Amino acid sequence: MAETLVLVPGLANTSGLFAAQIAALSPEREVIGVDHGQDDSLAAVASRLLSQAPQHFAIAGLSMGGYVALEVLRQAPERVRRLALLDTSARPDTPEARQDRERLITLAEVGRFEDILSKLWPRLVHPDRQADRELKAEVLSMMRETGAEAYIRQQRAIMARPDSRSLLPGIEIPTLVLVGEGDAITPPDIAREMAEMIEWASLVVIPGAGHLSAMEKPDLVTQAMRLWLSR
Secondary structure (H helix, E strand, O other): OOEEEEEEEOOOOHHHHHHHHHHHHHHOOOOOOEEOOOOOOOOHHHHHHHOOOOOEEEEEOOOHHHHHHHHHHHHHHHHHHHEEEEEOOOOOOOOHHHHHHHHHHHHOOOOOOOOHHHHHHHHHHHHHHHHHHHHHHHHHHHHHHHHHHHHHHHHHHHHHHOOOOHHHHHHOOEEEEEEEOOOOOOOHHHHHHHHHHOOEEEEEEEOOOOOOHHHHHHHHHHHHHHHHHHH
16 A cells, blocks of 8 residues: 655645645545644654654655654654655754744734745745746735744744754655755755765756745646655
């Protein structure tokens, strides 16, 4: 029987981030979406996920979801059969990134939560999708569903994440490292670094996609994930 696939979305995203992949892959296997807005540390998010997941599973995470997936692997490597790291990084935050996150947290705290998207949008999607109102509306809908309080918890969890690069050489399961070629937040060089550190990894760069590759180029991402799940 095919493994259950656990999908972990990014910051201020819901399972709607993976709507196309869920629709395409769920006829072939059980697919579980993760809500990671209840805890303020990656360790707690991963622990909650592990308490709800089956004994063995494949896990795919985008952006923050990748941080969670690596923490799951750190806590229970024997339970993870496949790993997909999408538009993410094994590196900790730089001081500049932490300052940016603090500024965004402040916006959420003072009631300007929805202003965050307009500030992030130029770096969030590929330049070709900047004027895509439908895509932007879908992302805003996920933000609203997440809410400011959960967003702040997520940001705190991300800021405290460890450097996971030392974990990568020990990964010995089929691993997909995927990134949008126009990802300005976790660019292809970051993905390439991870792929080169994981012996069993394959690197896929999605043309015409930015940081939200699963939504920007859903068919190409689904194709890459289906191949990864068949390895």
